[in-house]
Amino acid sequence: MLRAIFQRSSIFPKLVATFTIVIIPLFALSLILNELGKMEVQSRISASMKDKISYEFLSLEQELQRIANTQKQLVNDGEVLDLGSSIFLLSDYQRTKKINDLHDKLQLWKDASPLIRNVSVYIPSSDRIVTTGTVTDMAANQVAMKQIAAAIYKGGYPITQWNNRMYLSMTFPNRQSARDIANRPPLFINNIELSTEALQQMLSRISQEGGAALYGKSWAVGNKRDQSLLAEIRTKLGDREIRGTPDSSVAVGGQRYFVFSEKSESMDLELLTYIPEKALLGTLQSYRIWFWLLVACSLVIILLFSYGIHLLIQRPLSMLVRLLRNVEEGNFHIVKKQNRKDEFGYLFSQFERTVRKLKQSIDELYVQKIRLQQTELKQLQAQIAPHFLYNSFFILHQLIVSYDNEKAESVSKNLGEYFQYITRNSMDEVALEAEVNHVRSYLEIQNIRFSNRISASFTSLPDKFRTILVPRLVLQPIIENAYQHGLRDVLSGGRLVIDFLDRGDELCIVVEDNGSGMPGDERANLQQKLSAEEVTGESTGLINVHRRLKIKFGNKGGIEVQTGPGGGFVVSVHIPCEENSDVPTADR
Structure with missing residues (x-):
């Protein structure tokens, strides 16, 4: 059927169809090469982003691990042990000196890491709190210290969330519950409050074009927009393993996002990062726009070129066909002299002479x-x-x-x-x-x-x-x-x-x-x-x-x-x- 239609049509649509058929494979090849290049660039960009995120997350993990290891060394600290076990045997001068030395150590500890907001040590035997912060209500702070120490059994180790604040908490000797802490007071309780602002700045630095959030068992850190969007992304991803490839892209609200994830088994943390596809592949998207613009321009050129051939070839041929049909119908008075100097001029002159003789x-x-x-x-x-x-x-x-x-x-x-x-x-x-x-x-x-x-x-x-x-x-x-x-x-x-x-x-x-x-x-x-x-x-x-x-x-x-x-x-x-x-x- 298409062949019959093609045979019955005039030369102009045939020219357009022929040029289009010839140029389509070139367009298809260009599109394939563009897609292959896009996939290659996308893969390299994804790998680069993955490396960047892995490096940032590894730095965070090492910093948190260093803070946790320093916290564990507090068990062997002489001032803390003396204040916790033999504070009543010390003189006022010795007690004051040890408290001041402990405060200086805690201050140095806090200044050593931008992630630490405050470091506190609570000594139940003397009802004292040594902290780098300000104590306004000793009784309330003591209760808070115990609650923070007890929250570890609900929120997990090493990071515990309490009242929307993040802590690294350690009790010595270790107690199994809040009741255990009340019945058998430990020598000391050490709480390191992490700076939420510093964590958010670190997450912003990891994903400047998108967003990121840090997850524990029962908590998350990140701005509210990132957390809500990442929660929807996690729901859509389900149990799929995320590797930072195009397969780990999801669509949310009509927009596609690439998702990257890093996990720490030792710290029981997960970092989830998303980047809008437009931000990651913006330049490549512009290449596709230019490609389709090239296709449109090529089609326009084909039409103009076909129309030019139509004016040069098809129009005189159509006129010659009309003259032949008129002669076929018996009308011999329609031959008009054509002022052409090309091959069609010769055809028209010979046709006129033939019709005249006929x-x-x-x-x-x-x-x-x-x-x-x-x-x-x-x-x-x-x-x-x-x-x-x-x-x-x-x-x-x-x-x-x-x-x-x-x-x-x-x-x-x-x-x-x-x-x-x-x-x-x-x-x-x-x-x-x-x-x-x-x-x-x-x-x-x-x-x-x-x-x-x-x-x-x-x-x-x-x-x-x-x-x-x-x-x-x-x-x-x-x-x-x-x-x-x-x-x-x-x-x-x-x-x-x-x-x-x-x-x-x-x-x-x-x-x-x-x-x-x-x-x-x-x-x-x-x-x-x-x-x-x-x-x-x-x-x-x-x-x-x-x-x-x-x-x-x-x-x-x-x-x-x-x-x-x-x-x-x-x-x-x-x-x-x-x-x-x-x-x-x-x-x-």
Whole structure:
């Protein structure tokens, strides 16, 4: 079906389709190369981001591990052990000195790491708190220290969240629960409060284009927007392992994000980072836009180039095709001289010369056929007039001798009309009504001549066919042929019928006799001559009439012969009823 449509279409869409088909593989190859390059760059960017995040997370993990290890070394600190176990044995000076030394150590400890906000040591035996911060309510701070130490059993180790604040808490000796701490007070409780602001700054530094959050078993650090978006991302990811590849991208709210994750088994931490795809692949996205812009520009170029070829080639070809179709329809007056100097100019000039010669040949052939038709008409007139004239005068003589004045008057009247019609040479074509009236005059004379042997009958000519122009003397030769050959040997009961049949687009005149008919070989020979396009030698009678009708009406006109139902001879004359059929041939 597509092939048929392609074959029926003009050159312009074929050119556009051809150029498009040729250039599509190039576009496809460029798109594939662009996608491969995008995947490679995306992979390298993802690997770079993964390395960056891994490095930052490793630095955070090492820093937290260092803080935790320093906290564990507090067990072996002499000042803490003395203050926790033998504070009552110390003098006021010794106690004050050890407390000051412990405070200095805690201060150094806090200053050593930006992640530490405050360091506190609670000594239950003396109800003292040594802290780098400010103590406004000793009793409240003591309760808080115990609660923070107890929260580790709910929130996990090493980082514990309490009242939206992050702590590294250690009890010595270790106690299993808050009740255990109350019943058996430890030597000391050490709480290191981590700076949430420092952690958030570190997360912001890890993912400047996106967001990040640090997760424990029951807590998370990050700004609220990052946490809510990451919570939705985690829900969509489910149990899928995240590796920072395009497979770990998810769509949230109509936008795609690349997700990276790092885990620490020793610290029981997880870092989850997201980066918008636009931020990570923004330049690559612009390459795709430029690629499609290139495709659009190429299509426009194809259209312009095809249109240029259309102006240079298709338009003159279309004009040449129109001229050929006009010539095919018989219009030889449409050739216009083209002022072109290229190959099409040569084609147009040669075409014009060919059409001019063809028109000249057709005119010569047409004039020759008209002259042939006139010659044949004159030949018919010469054949008809002599013997019919002799017979008519003989009948008229007999009628006068027998004093049958009425019939003699009819014969003389019809005879005058008859010869007036066939000798009127100024018109080669007449209205069908005039031809029929002429035949009626002929039959009136023949009816008087063969009144005792042959009877002839006429049906009415339909009104719509009365004005059709036909060649003169196309009916009389057929009727005369019936008298001379079909009914010649009939002694009585001869019958001749002329019937006019209206078949819509043509008039069929049927001339039927009940004579002896025509032998099969003669009828076959006659039929062969009627079917032949050209007749050589002398052509008279039915063949003459047939040729003249063909010249006038083309293939739709002519005569047919066949054997009648009763064995007689039937001749059918076909006259088409076409528009402008009443226009004389010379004008047409």
